[in-house]
Amino acid sequence: MLNLIWLLLMVIGVGVAAFTGRAGAVTDAAFTASKLAIETIIGLAGLMALWMGLMKVAEESGLMEGLAWLLRPLVHWLFPSVPPDHPAVGAILMNISANMLGLGSAATPMGLKAMQELQTLNPDDPETASEAMCTFLTLNTSSVTLIPGTIIALRAASGSKYPAEIVAATLLASSIAAVFGVGADWTVRQFNRRRRR
Amino acid sequence: MVDTLSLWAIPAMLALIPLWAFIRKVKVYDRFIVGAEEGLQVAVKIIPFLVGMMVALAIFRASGAMELLARAIDPLTRPLGFPAEILPLMIVRPMSGAGALAVTADLLKTHHPDSYIGRLASIMQGSTDTTFYVLTVYFGSVGVKKTRYAAAVGLFADLIGFLTALYACNWFFR
Numbered sequence: 001m002l003n004l005i006w007l008l009l010m011v012i013g014v015g016v017a018a019f020t021g022r023a024g025a026v027t028d029a030a031f032t033a034s035k036l037a038i039e040t041i042i043g044l045a046g047l048m049a050l051w052m053g054l055m056k057v058a059e060e061s062g063l064m065e066g067l068a069w070l071l072r073p074l075v076h077w078l079f080p081s082v083p084p085d086h087p088a089v090g091a092i093l094m095n096i097s098a099n100m101l102g103l104g105s106a107a108t109p110m111g112l113k114a115m116q117e118l119q120t121l122n123p124d125d126p127e128t129a130s131e132a133m134c135t136f137l138t139l140n141t142s143s144v145t146l147i148p149g150t151i152i153a154l155r156a157a158s159g160s161k162y163p164a165e166i167v168a169a170t171l172l173a174s175s176i177a178a179v180f181g182v183g184a185d186w187t188v189r190q191f192n193r194r195r196r197r
Numbered sequence: 198m199v200d201t202l203s204l205w206a207i208p209a210m211l212a213l214i215p216l217w218a219f220i221r222k223v224k225v226y227d228r229f230i231v232g233a234e235e236g237l238q239v240a241v242k243i244i245p246f247l248v249g250m251m252v253a254l255a256i257f258r259a260s261g262a263m264e265l266l267a268r269a270i271d272p273l274t275r276p277l278g279f280p281a282e283i284l285p286l287m288i289v290r291p292m293s294g295a296g297a298l299a300v301t302a303d304l305l306k307t308h309h310p311d312s313y314i315g316r317l318a319s320i321m322q323g324s325t326d327t328t329f330y331v332l333t334v335y336f337g338s339v340g341v342k343k344t345r346y347a348a349a350v351g352l353f354a355d356l357i358g359f360l361t362a363l364y365a366c367n368w369f370f371r
Contacts, residue, residue, distance in 0.1 A: 001329075002292050006253055009285075013256035020261040029259035030252050033303075037247040040302050041240055048236035054214055056232025057225050061218035104294075105235055111331075112338045119339040128343040129336065137335060137347045141328040142354035148323035154302055155319055160310035164206060166319045169369040173324035173361040181354030188346050 043157030051149045055103055067100060068093035078139070078182065081121065081132050088117035092136060099143040102150065111140060131192070135185050142181030145174045243295045250299035251306075254285060258307070278363060282314050286321060291328040291355050298322070317366045324365075325358035326351075 017026045068090075075092055082088050091114035098107035114136060122130040129137075148170050156163035215225045257263050267281030274281055286304065290297040304318040328351035336344050 002289065002296060005288060005292075006249065009253035009257045013253070013258075013260040013262050015260075016262040016265060017256075017260035022260050025259045026256050029255035033251040033255035034248050036306055037244070037251045037299075037302075040251075040306060041244050041247060044302075045237055045240035048240045049233035050236070052236030052239070053229040053231075053233035054210065056235070057218045057223060057228045058214045059232075060223040060228045061214070061221045105239070108334070111335055115335050115339045119341075125343075126339075127341060129341050129345050129347055133336070133341065134345060134347045134350065137332060137344075138350050138354065140331050140335070141326045141351035142358065143326060145323045148319075150298065151301070151319050151322050154298070154305060155310040155315075158302070158305040158310045158315075160305075160315070162311065165311075166316055166323070169316075169320045169362075169365040170323035173320055173358060173365040176361040177324055177354050177358035180357040181350060184350045184353050188350065 040154075040157060044153055047153035047156055048150070051153055052105075055101065055149065058101070059098075059103060059106060063101065064094060064097040064103075064106070067097040071096060078135055079132050081123075081130070082118070086117065086121070088114055088121065088132075091117055092139075096139055096143065099140065100146045102145060102147050111136075131189050135182075135189075138181045138185040139178075142178045143174070144178045145170055243298060246293070246295040247299045247302060250289075250296055251303045254300065254303045257285075277360075278367070279359075280314055280317070282308070283317060283321070286318055287359055290321070290325050291352060292330065294327040294330060297327070313366070313370065316370055317363065320366050321359060321362040324362045325355045328352055328355055 014026060017023050071093055072089075075089055075096075076084055079089070079092070082092075091110050095107050095110035095114050098104075098110060115133065118130060118133050118136060119126060121132065122128075124130070148167065151166065151170075152163045155166070215229075218225050218228070263282070266284070270281055270284065274284070279287075282304065286297060286300045289300050301318045301322045305315050308314040310316075310319065328348065332344060332348055332351065336342075336347075
């Protein structure tokens with residue numbers, strides 16, 4: 001899919017340039033952009049290292065566990081088919097906490113662990129997603145962002161005066177999106193339950 | 198008050214996180230180095246995405262194709278209040294995290310990060326997620342083939358994320 005989009009951008013771009021007579025501008029733009037990409041990374045790399053280093057220290061000090069403890073009641077409510085003391089609960093909690101803190105590299109292994117645990121609870125066919133799995137995927141794809149670290153770094157690298165000014169707006173927007181996502185998942189589950197009766 | 202808070206947010210984090218971790222008996226510098234190395238790896242990994250996306254978008258823009266697209270979808274985006282420049286980000290976002298980051302980097306460089314489009318792109322990037330990627334990796338890892346309604350709900354959440362990002366941006370910055 002991404003392959004097609006990339007191809008279309010390039011081909012349509014050059015095609016339109018043929019009509020508008022901007023072949024020279026296209027060449028310039030392509031070369032300048034490839035240089036700009038490296039300049040962006042040079043600005044970004046140090047900030048990423050600082051940010052991820054700091055977050056690693058936070059992770060080690062039990063920040064994720066603290067957040068997971070706060071979120072535990074929510075997970076019980078969202079996953080009625082998972083027993084409260086099942087190992088899946090721990091993995092789900094750690095995954096969501098890592099996602100909220102913007103720790104992508106810590107979130108994925110925990111997420112895969114959670115999927116394995118949920119698979120052991122899958123009531124029907126192992127090739128069909130269980131309701132708990134769908135809920136977990138919804139939580140993952142619409143996760144609330146407490147600190148969008150990468151974007152703050154990218155904004156700082158691009159010369160923003162106030163790189164962190166978008167934090168409150170991002171928190172608000174992602175929270176509302178998460179409520180809608182979880183709400184949609186809940187609605188589908190209720191609908192399925194009624195149909196099964 | 199708010200200004201002081203945002204002025205001190207980063208310095209406070211820089212001091213308090215290591216201090217708290219030290220009290221909890223973490224080897225703070227050692228862990229920082231491990232994390233910083235991960236950060237550098239992430240930065241290196243997104244370079245090819247950045248080059249590919251920024252070049253393609255630059256060609257698309259320099260040729261005049263972006264203006265044509267903007268004019269074509271104007272009747273659709275104007276009532277909602279979306280600037281057309283943001284469209285590539287909305288298309289790439291559910292598919293590739295690094296790709297979307299590259300599109301955002303391009304928008305921040307082209308328009309300024311503190312411009313309306315720059316802020317909107319930043320908020321959108323943070324309030325939506327790579328639905329298709331998560332779906333493929335997570336379900337693939339346990340051999341689930343029938344994903345039922347998961348993709349629909351995930352994309353619905355992304356769509357709401359785009360809309361709330363737009364309203365949040367207007368509300369906070371206009």
